[in-house]
Amino acid sequence: MKPTSTADLSLFLCIARHLNLSRAAVELGLTPSALSHALRQLEARLDVRLFNRTTRSVALTEAGERLHARLQPAFRDIADALEDLNSFRDKPSGNLRITAGRAAAELALLPLANRFLTAYPDVRLEIVSDDALVDMVGAGFDAGVRLGERLQADMVSLSLGPYLRSVVVGSPAFFERHPMPQHPQDVKGLPCIGHRFPSGTLYRWEFERGGIRLEVDVQGPLILGDVSLMLAPALQGLGLAYVFEDMAKPYLESGQLQQVLGDWCQYYPGLHLYYPSRRQVPAALKAFIEFVREHR
Structure with a gap:
């Protein structure tokens, strides 16, 4: 087996961390083709395949998993040793x-x-x-x-x-067309802007008052994967949004949004x-x- 440098092994660990050549290449400052070439050279020197690669996926082989398990703690120790030097800096x-x-x-x-x-x-x-x-x-x-x-x-x-609070908000134009909900269950009959987690689960709006906790499935014309994107369609009157109070505060103060069900929106960690x-x-x-x- 030909000699292998620590730089080669760092490259291997980066690919193993991302399991994606494009993302690993960005972190390493290389082009994906250059990284792929470097990986092929490393595997040739070691005379063993470390990753199974297709056009859509990258996965560690059994040999790659074993090498990763041995290298990761060793490189962490090296990183800790280098961190010790920081104590000598101002x-x-x-x-x-x-x-x-x-x-x-x-x-x-x-x-x-x-x-x-x-x-x-x-x-x-x-x-x-x-x-x-x-x-x-x-x-x-x-x-x-x-x-x-x-x-x-x-x-x-x-x-x-401090603790945070999420609130239900809608635009004045929205409430000209739809009644203001008086109870959390009322939002079921109104257009709402949904939120889907990266896991694929749709978020159920959470409410609490006087020890009573409710989770409500909402329906509406738009589902987003980012809470911070919900303010724009809410301002346009597309539907009710359930967002962090601090994000909605400027629009609530200006009157561009109105809050409802405030007594059901409690603070949480x-x-x-x-x-x-x-x-x-x-x-x-x-x-x-x-x-x-x-x-x-």
Whole structure:
């Protein structure tokens, strides 16, 4: 077997993390064709096939899975060793990758990003917007932001702010054509803008009052996969929308939207920064955690 460099193995781990040559190529700064060529060369040197590849999918072979299982902790130890050097610098440096839903990024992360990067100019922050729950370690993220009620039990978490509230809103033009609902069940008879999770499940609107909890299946002309996209069609009068109150606040104050069923819309655990418990937290993440504690 011909010698193999750590750069080749890093390339292998990147492909194994994404199981997608195009996404891995973007992270590595290569073209997909160059990455595919490099992978073929690596497999030729090792004289073993690491991935099964078709035009639509990439999957680890049994040999690839075994190599991945052995390399991943070893490269994590190397990364931790390099992180130790950050303690000798005046300020942390390096990459910080955070996964967050689009609404979470808009409401919590982006307001912090400018101040954090001003305080830590040697840190490169990458925010990847994805409403799906991802395997953080496997996907190469340092941390994530999700609602407190959706966090995995084995994660360390830190609140990013107060409890949140979702509200039902509609435009004045909408209520000229349709009655205002007086009870959560009334929305069943009205056009609503639906939300489908990445898993494929349609979100059931949640209500609570006086200890009574209701989940309502809504119907309507439009279904979206992103909560932050619901305001535009609601402003146009297409249907009722169920959105974060903070997102709708400017339009409620201007009168472009009106809120209904306010006494049924209760507060719930807000957004949390979460990260895996590790022997050593990367310096850039440690700095971000301390920054959040000081500025939330």
